[in-house]
Amino acid sequence: MTAFDVSERRIWDGRAESYARTFARLCAHTVPALLDAAAVVAGTRLLDVGCGSGSVTVAAVGRGAVVRAVDAEPGMVxxxxxAAPGVEVRTGSLPQLPYPDGEFDAVVANFVLNHVGRPLDALVELRRITRPGGRVAVTVWQVPNAPGQALIGRAARAAGLTRPDWLARVDEEHDFPRTPQGLRALLTAAGLGDVRSGSVAWDHRVDPDDWWAGPASGVAAIGQLVNSRGPEGVAAAKREYDVLCEEFAVEDGLLALPHVAVLAQGSA
Known part of the structure; x- marks a missing residue:
């Protein structure tokens, strides 16, 4: 386990409910495209890796797939x-999952590679548990971030907040460009064939207070930045956030926040 993996466990410990109330709806946007990329239809034996609050699992069950799910955080399990009664959901973390070789017709991981310290090893594991000819499909956030995703980070920096020292980054030798080309190269290096990748762009429409609630409650790395100086720092960042929100304001008091994800797929 890398230092990044250790800090990720610390970040997400006990935050399943806060995530479900805030960022889960954002991450659910890519689910239909992700399941299409993995060719998930009725009868597909699917594993949802990093299942979070269950959006991928629920959607796949709705397609008639035979779904199992796994997550490193017990609260997410x-x-x-x-969310999906009757589905087998287990605790497990990449790059070693508790399933035999070739167990699944398709394996998907929605914004999961963002949270592992050895992304290539994680993809090799996803390939291992996929049957020959089966599909692996994954998403990551594109870097540089789209303006909507960068909003809260801008507010935190304007308030003088800095990244906590304990919050690790992926080691340079394990990192990859968070672009369609970079993710495509990573899938190819993991031994997947017929690899394709592209971007998914959308405006996430959300109430400003709801969007702030995730980081304010410590969700994800951005939540650790916002809370790095205690309540005083949170309040300072919120004041900057309220000003910056004006750039994204639309009707009914909502924000339209541009986001871009990278989606890639390949065959085992």
Whole structure:
């Protein structure tokens, strides 16, 4: 386990409910495209890796797939079990999952490679548990971030907040460009064939207070930045956030926040 993996476990410990109330709806946007990329239809034996609050699992069940799910955070496991009764959901973390070789017709991981310290090893593991000819499909956030995703970071920096020292980054030798080309190269290096990749862009429409609630409650790395100086720092960042929100304001008091994800798929 890398230092990045250790800090990720610390970040997400006990935050399943806060995630479900905030960022989960954002991450659900890519689910239909992700399942299409993995060719998920009725009867597909699918594994949802990093299942979070269960959006991928629920959608796949709706397609008639035979779904199992796994997540490193016990709270996320519980959330997916509640969202999809009857689905087998287990605790497990990349790059070693508790399944035999070739167990699944398709394996998907929605914004999961963002949270592992050895992305290539993680993809090799996803390929291992996929049957020959089966599909692997993954998403990551594109870097540089789209303006909507960068909003809260801008507010935190304007308030003088800095990244906590304990918050690790992916080691340079394990990192990859978070672009369609970079993710395509990573899937190819993991031994997947017929690799394709592209970008998915959308405006996430959300109430400003709801969007702020995730980072304010410590969700994800951005939440650790916002909370790095305690309540005083949170309040300072919120004041900057309220000003910056004007750039994205639309009707009914909502924000339209541009986001871009990278989606890639390949055959085992």
């Amino acid at each position: 519980g959330a997916t079990r509640r």
